[in-house]
Amino acid sequence: DQQVKQNSPSLSVxxxxxxxxxxxxxxxxxDYFLWYKKYPAEGPTFLISISSIKDKNEDGRxxxxxxxxxxxxSLHIVPSQPGDSAVYFCAARWTGNQFYxxxxxxxxxxx
Amino acid sequence: xxxxxQNPRHLVRRRGQEARLRCSPMKGHSHVYWYRQLPEEGLKxxxxxxxxxIIDESGMPKERFSAEFPKEGPSILRIQQVVRGDSAxxxxxxxxxxxxxxxxxxxxxxxxxxx
Numbered sequence: 355d356q357q358v359k360q361n362s363p364s365l366s367v368x369x370x371x372x373x374x375x376x377x378x379x380x381x382x383x384x385d386y387f388l389w390y391k392k393y394p395a396e397g398p399t400f401l402i403s404i405s406s407i408k409d410k411n412e413d414g415r416x417x418x419x420x421x422x423x424x425x426x427x428s429l430h431i432v433p434s435q436p437g438d439s440a441v442y443f444c445a446a447r448w449t450g451n452q453f454y455x456x457x458x459x460x461x462x463x464x465x
Numbered sequence: 466x467x468x469x470x471q472n473p474r475h476l477v478r479r480r481g482q483e484a485r486l487r488c489s490p491m492k493g494h495s496h497v498y499w500y501r502q503l504p505e506e507g508l509k510x511x512x513x514x515x516x517x518x519i520i521d522e523s524g525m526p527k528e529r530f531s532a533e534f535p536k537e538g539p540s541i542l543r544i545q546q547v548v549r550g551d552s553a554x555x556x557x558x559x560x561x562x563x564x565x566x567x568x569x570x571x572x573x574x575x576x577x578x579x580x
Contacts, residue, residue, distance in 0.1 A: 358507070388567060397469070397556050397571030398508070443507060452524065453498070453569070455507035 357381050358446050360456035368464050373431040375459050377444035380425065384446040384454075389418060389429045392441045392458070401442075402429070434463045469494075469559050469572035470539075477578045484544040484551070486575045490559030497540045498569065499532055502554045514540060547579045 359378045367373045375389075385406045390398035404411040404418045404427075411418050417430045427444055441458045448454070470489040478484050490497050495516050500508040510524040514534035525532065529547075534540040544551055554576050560569045 356507075360507075390571075395573065397471075397558070397573050399571065400567055400569065403567040445508075452510045452513075452521065453500075453508075454510065455500070457505070457507040 356457070358444060358454045358456040360442075360444060360459050362459050363457070364460040364462070366462045366464060367434045369436060370433045373429075373434045373438065373461055373463070375429040375431075375442050375444075375461065377427040377429075377456050378425060379427065379446050379454075381446070381448060381454075382422075382425065383448050386447040387418070387420060387427050388445045388447075388453075389416075390443045390445060390455075391438075392443060398443055431461075434461075436463045436465050439463050469557060469570050471555075471557055471572035471575050473575060474573065475576050475578070477580060478547050479580055480548055481546050484547050484577055484579075486542040486544075486555050486557075486577070488540040488542070488557035488559075488572055490540070490557075491570055494559035494561050494570075496560045496563055497534050498558045498560075499540070499542050500556045500558070502556065502574075504553070508556060511542070544577075547577075549579050552577055552579045 357380050388403040389401040391401045392398040402416045402418050419428045439462050441460045443458045445453050445455045497514045499511040502508045512525050512532045513521040529545045531543045554574045556574045558569045558571045
């Protein structure tokens with residue numbers, strides 16, 4: 355049962371434009387959401403997070419938006435850079451210890 | 466400060482053999498998580514350990530899989546009598562505290578291939 359879904363397996367964006375990666379979840383008990391970036395042959399690296407009590411968190415070029423009523427999470431990258439090309443995973447934590455990951459979206463930023 | 470280390474990076478086993486995957490957490494981290502990534506899928510939680518304790522193993526298959534995090538040394542994920550379906554990338558992550566989920570640092574993974 356996939357509780358966290360990333361329905362777009364891939365996304366291509368022109369350099370300098372905005373990248374929007376989306377994530378949907380089913381469990382309203384999730385209390386913390388994270389985005390990770392992964393390069394080939396490496397482990398995921400933490401990018402940005404948001405608590406369920408907030409609806410927006412910003413860190414430089416990266417902004418995460420949380421819409422709890424829609425159970426939807428999005429990551430905005432602006433402006434997009436070629437070095438942003440990677441696979442992006444969203445993840446959610448329940449009040450237990452488990453982190454649930456989406457299947458990832460492969461972002462390609464075209465120079 | 467060295468990051469999370471996993472070894473081996475690649476492991477090939479024949480069906481029926483045992484696989485041992487090692488994870489050395491970052492210095493000062495006493496919490497370890499193991500995840501499995503099957504082809505075309507996201508990471509799936511397997512087990513959460515603290516030093517000498519299994520806190521949550523609800524994601525572990527009921528048979529053949531076990532994990533430990535001894536007082537000294539790395540965390541070990543052990544898969545007995547491997548089958549082709551065990552072929553996957555196995556990632557561990559470490560954190561200093563459960564209360565800071567954004568401080569979960571991942572290792573580079575071990576890619577297990579069962580032939």
